[in-house]
Amino acid sequence: MALSLLVLTDFFQPADHALAYADALAGALGAQLVLLHVRRDSVLDPEHLTGRVDALGQEAIDLALASLARGLSAPVVAEKAHGRVAEAVADALRRHQPALVVLGHRNTDAMPDELVSTAALDILRAAPQPMLVVPARARLSAPHRLLLALDKEQFSLGTYAGLVRHLFDALPAELTVLHVGPDKASAETGTAAAREALERTGLALDLTTGLRAQSLVHATPAGGILQAVAGGGFDWVVLVARPHSFLGELFHRSVTAHVLLHSPVPVLVLPAV
Structure with missing residues (x-):
């Protein structure tokens, strides 16, 4: 392709x-x-x-x-x-x-x-x-470590799934699934559900670099995602944006918007259907 x-x-x-x-x-x-x-x-x-x-x-x-x-x-x-x-x-x-x-x-x-x-x-x-x-301050280099921030719900990328999988295969890059929860138990449970949701999409099939998972405790999902990338361990943040997360009057309060506006690394937004 x-x-x-x-x-x-x-x-x-x-x-x-x-x-x-x-x-x-x-x-x-x-x-x-x-x-x-x-x-x-x-x-x-x-x-x-x-x-x-x-x-x-x-x-x-x-x-x-x-x-x-x-x-x-x-x-x-x-x-x-x-x-x-x-x-x-x-x-x-x-x-x-x-x-x-x-x-x-x-x-x-x-x-x-x-x-x-x-x-x-x-x-x-x-x-x-x-x-x-x-x-504006992103380093000019191909990404090797992607942080895929997910909630615990199932999702589908519809017609974009094949294209995104091809993109992941072509990079290639190490993929880490992150779930942010308000306490340790919910963060760990949510991470397991998020990883399962990703595997159901087929996006992680045959990843040559493997698939990792990370749980993080933070009061807000957006704050947790930004905390995870602040340490410099990731080259991209990947967000799956559901329709309700980028439509409507409260757009600027969404996780997608907040991370887009404040991430120090490039943000890849994948629209869910």
């Missing part, structure tokens, strides 16, 4: 870093890149209030995309669109069917979560798709 990665760029540093990360990842996976710039020309776009929407003309955008493409090692197709990012991404997804959407994330730790508007959150709401969100 040939893989492609859809990478969003806005010519700011976080996006440039995510593109460099995607280029390194594409080399490890034997994948090609689809580079997408969305000209956010809606006056209702909240990013206009932050000064983070570029005001480049079409010719300047073409030159900037060509310059970025020349600096990449992986094969690349560069495209441009305009309007809302989520809608442009949904269109590109239909045409290219990439394995992942890759985008950068600037440091928003100084801002309340409720005030943060990011393309990642918008895309997850409008067009759920396997997505890799790369923080």
